[in-house]
Amino acid sequence: MRFDHETLPQRIRFASGAAAAHLAAEVEALGGRRVMVTAGPAARSAAREITDGLPVVHRHDRDGDVVRHVPRAVAERARAAAAEHDVDVVVAVGGGSTTGLAKAVALASGIPVVAVPTTYAGSEATAVWGMTEDGRKTTGTDPRVLPRAVVYDATLTLSMPVGLSVASGLNALAHCVDSLWAPRTDPISQALAVEGVRALGAGLPSVVREPEGLGGRERALCGAYLSASAFASAGSGLHHKTCHVLGGMFDLPHAQTHAVVLPHVLAFNAPHAPEAERALAAAFDAPTATAGLALLYDELDAPRTLRELGMPADGIAAAAEAIVAAAPPDNPRAVTLQAITGLLRAAWEGAQP
Template identity: 40%
Template sequence: MQPFVYNALPMRVIFGSGTLSQVGPEIQRLGCGKALVLTTPAQAKEGEMLRADLGSLAVGLYSNATMHTPTDITEEALELAQRLGADCVVALGGGSTIGLGKAIALRTDLPQIVIPTSYAGSEATTVIGQTENGQKTTQKTPKVLPEAIIYDVDLTLTLPAQMTITSGINAIAHAVEALYSAEANPITDMLAEQGIARVANALKILSKDPHNIEARSDALFGAWACGSCLGAVGMALHHKLCHTLGGTFNLPHAETHTVVLPHTIAYNAPFSTVAMTKAARSLSAGSAAQGVYDLAKNLGAPYSLKQLGMKEADLERAADVAMKSPYPNPAPLDRERLLSLLRDAYEGKRPA
């Protein structure tokens, strides 16, 4: 018998099609009536439509959520929330918007309702990453866990092809790290395997048929499963590297996860054979590292840091930053091995 400790997160999940109509009732269920809607600039139109639909339940819209959650953006949104007397936030969007909602909740304890439009999965975790002065830091606290998550499959039907793939592999990264986490347990293992399989199979269909409603549903459910299992356990090397690359070098979040994941899997594989067997099985691949790499490359996603604009001269600095603070990881952390990992990711080499 495998001994384990499992901490279930208190979350309310509404999943289906047309569930956007539940936002108003959920605001009222929380005892609130002055919601501030949050979006990125690209989704401002959708945010304004939601604000209008909510009528008197919404007091305004903040539409400048930004990748990697810069603290100056958070302060700007927080000032608006206080000026309008907001008693809750409604985040409509992907990881950038969800991160902003979490950052506001961290500072104010305002309740959050999250409506994901991508497969980021961060809505299901107690993790928040924030960037200040070019340095991205993360913390884990129940204060940032949303009170309600509303998954509306209809909102993902227009997700662009490239974003669909990279966002989906970002979700897979959550589940892979959960499988080899120091806090792994049978419950999260089961969720992780199901999440990886659902997302991977859905991505193959969506690359050819982006409006396939069943595949969109599977991808969204898989993203929730992947995020949920990571929310219940701890992060390791993969997320540390991606936060370093994203916050320090301003690389795009989902694309960075997509490029780096095969290489962090390969780094940890000799020290987490059972976890990697489960991941490979869920990917229908002989090797978890090669399975993720082939999935990304075959579906047209970026597969090298060079493609994302990373400079080769910055690899040494990235390795130094990643080594700064200790964190649990199956394989021992060694600077030269990390540098080799980063070089492989920079060149886009297929893991051996």
């Protein structure tokens, strides 16, 4: 056995109902005196509540300030606001788009970020950044964008509707699955990924059954962190390369796109990655990984089609070419234009993988 595994330097504070206190402690530890808060519309109220006692000099939370896939023009406005207000800490309260915007500020300035997730996106636990311009999403890795601390509080996810909770949780599950065969996968990231599958597989059905219960949301939130930790070390596999192309090219909703594509990439790769397949099957407590995922999708009433997300049928050919060009060279199965075209058409139609 021989591998290299990088554990990212980051503190995690996990406790329901303690976001304000934990956030204040982290800002103080960073010496923050001029705080910028980023928050999208869904998290604006919660952000104002938990940051009320902080030395906030700018709230970047107006309509249009946070946009999915972080368009470059939106990122530049946030960077200019941080410079204008001489910000020394950015607090990001919200989902992946909010964290992504804070990362864009950090990438250009080195200003430290404290993330307070309200979804299961997982961006908060990685040093990966992404921005879109002219229909193309560019991603990269830089230690400056890794949030110095993450404050997890499951009560902040209670306002997330069940449908969005499901999609966001399946996005996290996709981090787990991709981490089992991504370019830098290793036994540690694989172990984190498998535990993430178990946590999400138990937590998400509980969220659907009892949306106001904290137990399921805590398990899902913990699973989201495990999944992101695995992904941070393992890197982007075929699934994430596919979704980055689709999101950037067609401006599709991030979490729902991951949820729709995941069963198709799993069915594509699993027969060619037997060890990963067995580990996933065991985590799902199912005879096969694909069967386990299918049962979970039925239980969650998960999103099924790219067509319903707004992807045009005539975009399949161009997307397939871009995905083949971006696919990792060591994917378990050869990534051909014909195969990816078929995969995308099945995902567009909502056909069985």
